[in-house]
Amino acid sequence: MDLIQKYNVPGPRYTSYPTVPYWDVNTFSAKKWINSFKKSFLESNQQEGISLYIHLPFCESLCTFCGCHKRITKRHEVEEPYIETLLKEWKMYCDMLGSTPRIKEIHLGGGTPTFFSSENLKKLIHGIFKYAKRAEGYEFSFEGHPNNTTREHLQTLYDLGFRRVSYGVQDYSLQVQKAINRIQPFENVKRATEEAREIGYTSVSHDLVFGLPFQTLGDVIETINKTIQLMPDRIAFYSYAHVPWMKGNGQRGFSEENLPGGEEKRILYEIGKKLFSELGYVEIGMDHFALKTDALYHSMNNGNLHRNFMGYTASKTKLMIGLGASSISDSWYAFAQNVKSIEEYTHLVENNVLPVYRGHCLNEEDLIIRKHILNLMCQLRTSWDKNEDYFEQLPDVLESLEELKQDGFLILKEKELIVTDEGKPFIRNICMAFDVLLQRNKPDRELFSMTV
Incomplete structure (x- = not known):
């Protein structure tokens, strides 16, 4: 039997263990979660600090390859109320921690973080540090959409301590872009990448996806050839995760027959891997490649590479608090996920209730x-x-x-x-x-x- 057919089975990506479908939600409670993150905070805050993942769920249009929790809207008046709720949730955590948290990592994910104005992002980060300090060697990063990440976004976040940005590129083929509803010219990615470097960002990452609808080997090679003109410090080369059964995601803009099969996808991956290697990129863990000058490469060599709900990170913190609708927190001893509805999330936080609705305590x-x-x-x-x-x-x-x-x-x-x-x-x-x-x-x- 062909090895690809043999091993191409449904399986987790292991951003956690146990994986979410196998959480014991029946024995979990908010009280157990609170005790768990307090324990983790006491053990880790002074040594390594803590991490924050902040979920910013809004997008102006729906990308039909996306499986993330998001809200599609062009109404930017949603920004300020959501940020105010995020800061109230953060204040609830800080009130329970007992001492000032030292933040080692912040990652702004989404959705589209750059849906938010630079002024509102500044308000968010200033609000976070009203109750916290920066840990030594901190690393702040955000996900940017090349079509709407402005120089002002980049400069504002740089001034706030951000030094890493990842841009979702996916594929440069116009046919593929139309199928996934993500029209994004190379010129936009080039501008966003070059502006980040001009401002002083030390790590720029491009996210590419293989296995997209109508995608051919020629499309992947062309996308990689354009990507390497810009030589991003990191490249995430993901296999498209087709999960149309998940409630609320938009993966119904094309049919199964439009997707490359398992054998085709493996060829796409192997060709991409070969091209990256020839250009000096080193494979890091699963799906990731980095230049030898990047922190992700150094962390792999030093044995410090870590993986959590944010993906691969160059350093580990025992405690990661997720803020925002659908965010997942990790105390090492337990996981906890916030409610997914923005309205329910807002209602709970406004009533001083931690918006956690499910989780798992690790035995x-x-x-x-x-x-x-x-x-x-x-x-x-x-x-x-x-x-x-x-x-x-x-x-x-x-x-x-x-x-x-x-x-x-x-x-x-x-x-x-x-x-x-x-x-x-x-x-x-x-x-x-x-x-x-x-x-x-x-x-x-x-x-x-x-x-x-």
Whole structure:
């Protein structure tokens, strides 16, 4: 059987473990979450600081490839009330923490963060630091839409301490752009990239997607050739995640037959990987490439690469607080997600209620397996030579990995697993073997995108 057909199965991207569908929401409560983030804050604030993910959900138009939680509107009067609610939520957390938080990372995600005016973004960040301080070596980043990220946006956020920006590019083919409702000329990306560098941003990232509707090998090569004219410091080269069953996303602007198949997608990935490598980019974990001058490359070499709901980050903090509708927080010992409706989120915060509606408290087994999956996703290896890294199901996991081993995707030693170069594209499949919750309870409905 062809290896791509064999391993192209639905699977998580492992921005968390346990994955969201396997959270034990029945034993979770807001009170348990509060106790968990307080514990994490006490352990980590002085040493490493904390991270903030701030969800800014508004977009002016719907991109039909997007699976994010968003609100489509052209009414910019929604900006200020939403920011006021964000700051009230942040104040609720700060009142519970007991001492001044030191912020190591901020990431503005969406939606479209640059939907917001530079003045309102300044109001947001100033409001955050009314109750907080910057940690040593802090890194602030945001997602920018090349069509509406202005020089004023870039300068304002730079003055506030932001040094990294990621631009959603996807693909430069006009046919593909029309299919995903994201018309975005190369000139706009070029302007936004060059302005960021002129202002002083030290890391500019471009997000590219393969496997989009009507996308051909020629489209991907042309997109990469245009991308490397600008030589972004990082490139995220994502496999399109087709999840049209998810409530509220817009992935119905095209039919299944318009999408490249698994074998075609793997060719697109391999060609892209080859082109990036020839230009000096190094593959980082899964889906990411970076120049050797970028912090993401250094963090991989130093063993500090981390992965969470924001994706790969160059440093780890034990506590990440998510602010805004649908945001997910991570205390290391527990996950908590905010309500998804902007109206419900606003109502709860206005009534001084933490807007958390579901979550999961990690047990001892969860914590051990989470460590192994993070090791695999970030370092492409893991070991169990220490007693605290062993778990009861490990022999079964190792047995289930035999076929992947026979196919050349990994090396199994007595107490160590190493992913081979051939195994990198199948890292999600390797992690799935460690996912005992998934193995115990195979889903009977569509939950995850395909691994290839």
